[in-house]
Amino acid sequence: MESKKSERLAQMRAVLSKDNFVSYCGMELVDFHEGYAKITMNIRKEHLNFFGTVHGGALFSLADTALGAAANAYGTLSVAIACNIQFMKAGTAGCLTAIAEETSINHSLATYLVHIYDDDEDEIATFQGMVYRKKQPLV
Amino acid sequence: MESKKSERLAQMRAVLSKDNFVSYCGMELVDFHEGYAKITMNIRKEHLNFFGTVHGGALFSLADTALGAAANAYGTLSVAIACNIQFMKAGTAGCLTAIAEETSINHSLATYLVHIYDDDEDEIATFQGMVYRKKQPLV
Amino acid sequence: MESKKSERLAQMRAVLSKDNFVSYCGMELVDFHEGYAKITMNIRKEHLNFFGTVHGGALFSLADTALGAAANAYGTLSVAIACNIQFMKAGTAGCLTAIAEETSINHSLATYLVHIYDDDEDEIATFQGMVYRKKQPLV
Amino acid sequence: MESKKSERLAQMRAVLSKDNFVSYCGMELVDFHEGYAKITMNIRKEHLNFFGTVHGGALFSLADTALGAAANAYGTLSVAIACNIQFMKAGTAGCLTAIAEETSINHSLATYLVHIYDDDEDEIATFQGMVYRKKQPLV
Numbered sequence: 001m002e003s004k005k006s007e008r009l010a011q012m013r014a015v016l017s018k019d020n021f022v023s024y025c026g027m028e029l030v031d032f033h034e035g036y037a038k039i040t041m042n043i044r045k046e047h048l049n050f051f052g053t054v055h056g057g058a059l060f061s062l063a064d065t066a067l068g069a070a071a072n073a074y075g076t077l078s079v080a081i082a083c084n085i086q087f088m089k090a091g092t093a094g095c096l097t098a099i100a101e102e103t104s105i106n107h108s109l110a111t112y113l114v115h116i117y118d119d120d121e122d123e124i125a126t127f128q129g130m131v132y133r134k135k136q137p138l139v
Numbered sequence: 140m141e142s143k144k145s146e147r148l149a150q151m152r153a154v155l156s157k158d159n160f161v162s163y164c165g166m167e168l169v170d171f172h173e174g175y176a177k178i179t180m181n182i183r184k185e186h187l188n189f190f191g192t193v194h195g196g197a198l199f200s201l202a203d204t205a206l207g208a209a210a211n212a213y214g215t216l217s218v219a220i221a222c223n224i225q226f227m228k229a230g231t232a233g234c235l236t237a238i239a240e241e242t243s244i245n246h247s248l249a250t251y252l253v254h255i256y257d258d259d260e261d262e263i264a265t266f267q268g269m270v271y272r273k274k275q276p277l278v
Numbered sequence: 279m280e281s282k283k284s285e286r287l288a289q290m291r292a293v294l295s296k297d298n299f300v301s302y303c304g305m306e307l308v309d310f311h312e313g314y315a316k317i318t319m320n321i322r323k324e325h326l327n328f329f330g331t332v333h334g335g336a337l338f339s340l341a342d343t344a345l346g347a348a349a350n351a352y353g354t355l356s357v358a359i360a361c362n363i364q365f366m367k368a369g370t371a372g373c374l375t376a377i378a379e380e381t382s383i384n385h386s387l388a389t390y391l392v393h394i395y396d397d398d399e400d401e402i403a404t405f406q407g408m409v410y411r412k413k414q415p416l417v
Numbered sequence: 418m419e420s421k422k423s424e425r426l427a428q429m430r431a432v433l434s435k436d437n438f439v440s441y442c443g444m445e446l447v448d449f450h451e452g453y454a455k456i457t458m459n460i461r462k463e464h465l466n467f468f469g470t471v472h473g474g475a476l477f478s479l480a481d482t483a484l485g486a487a488a489n490a491y492g493t494l495s496v497a498i499a500c501n502i503q504f505m506k507a508g509t510a511g512c513l514t515a516i517a518e519e520t521s522i523n524h525s526l527a528t529y530l531v532h533i534y535d536d537d538e539d540e541i542a543t544f545q546g547m548v549y550r551k552k553q554p555l556v
């Protein structure tokens with residue numbers, strides 16, 4: 001059981017390791033299964049905007065990556081088509097964690113809620129995303 | 140007139156040059172005035188996701204930066220609070236251009252539509268964003 | 279040409295006249311063609327919320343109906359899957375007009391921007407919607 | 418304690434009873450407290466669109482009313498500024514229930530997630546909303 005989980009995690013890590021933007025932004029896959037993913041990103045100076053907080057684009061990228069891992073965990077390619085993010089608190093330092101959970105899935109579409117937390121477990125942003133589920137296998 | 144425009148552009152470029160994430164992603168301010176901005180980003184391999192198209196987070200970052208330049212052009216700090224993006228076409232190569240235009244503004248809030256185009260002038264993504272207008276000066 | 283347009287308008291009016299909620303809210307189809315629609319709604323006391331302005335739900339309904347008319351003008355059923363609305367100005371009296379324009383369309387999905395204006399031609403709300411295009415004919 | 422809760426519920430019901438659109442659509446406040454609200458709506462033929470399912474505008478209206486009750490429970494006026502809804506399943510018959518929960522609140526802004534369920538406890542739609550918190554008392 002545990003070894004199967006490790007294997008799956010290794011496979012998805014291999015997929016994400018080929019995702020240049022995910023690597024470039026320093027995101028890491030902590031856990032995932034079908035319809036669920038947890039991704040972390042240590043805040044680095046490259047993530048900051050001109051007033052010294054994490055750029056909204058970096059926050060969106062983190063949430064979008066969690067959405068992608070949760071949706072692609074089924075083994076077929078899903079692509080984000082419509083996403084919404086609301087920003088609640090500025091991120092400044094430490095590690096950010098995004099948790100994606102599926103709210104619905106059918107043949108062609110699936111929806112996810114993603115919450116981003118900082119080290120104080122305060123919610124930084126809430127993200128809602130919809131994916132289109134293609135038939136082609138992920139790898 | 141033209142020299143005043145050049146001066147303003149130089150000032151906003153100076154502001155954005157202090158935005159680490161904007162530099163890190165390779166975005167460039169082409170033009171802006173109050174309520175309007177045009178930002179470009181040459182697609183580089185760092186922007187790509189695991190299936191070889193520009194990561195949704197990189198597209199959002201480009202649109203969010205255009206929103207920020209248009210909103211901050213008034214000289215006081217505006218921060219994005221709620222943003223929505225719909226993805227229409229995958230970006231793969233060439234240069235992406237984001238154009239932000241203001242749809243409303245009042246004392247505390249302002250809204251913007253941002254369209255992202257590729258080199259074929261096809262729309263890649265449509266973005267709708269709302270900012271909260273703080274009273275503090277930008278610099 | 280003009281008679282063909284009248285005929286199409288009559289057909290879509292017949293479809294919308296079978297839409298109970300559209301009738302119940304007092305909306306009227308003014309014009310439409312593939313990817314475009316214009317719908318009006320005279321503000322009545324039934325549309326108002328407890329503080330005397332048009333309820334956000336009534337505004338969304340107007341925009342969503344414009345989206346539906348624009349998307350269904352192709353003659354096959356399209357259903358809204360993800361919509362976003364930003365409210366800019368309160369509606370209080372007179373007639374509201376929603377104009378929907380297509381921003382993208384492919385085999386399965388299409389996207390629309392809808393602007394709602396009041397009698398002063400001030401923008402009341404901006405709406406962004408995505409539809410899923412079913413294969414079944416509209417009637 | 419219980420009598421205080423009954424009193425609060427009666428007050429908010431009085432506020433919503435002055436909301437014409439809420440009455441017109443047949444919504445009912447079941448429960449609420451600061452940052453939380455539960456609203457129901459029995460599906461009637463007036464809510465249906467031309468293909469016989471609940472109009473997206475009626476669903477949005479239900480969610481928006483739940484958002485309003487949760488946000489206005491503090492006793493000062495809050496108005497929705499940016500809302501997003503994703504539709505997952507068609508509503509056809511029975512009673513719909515919307516539950517709004519606060520995800521953040523500060524001096525000027527607050528955010529809410531609203532889930533709409535049908536009688537089978539299937540999620541019909543997920544709604545994310547942001548309000549601007551005015552200083553004026555609700556009544």
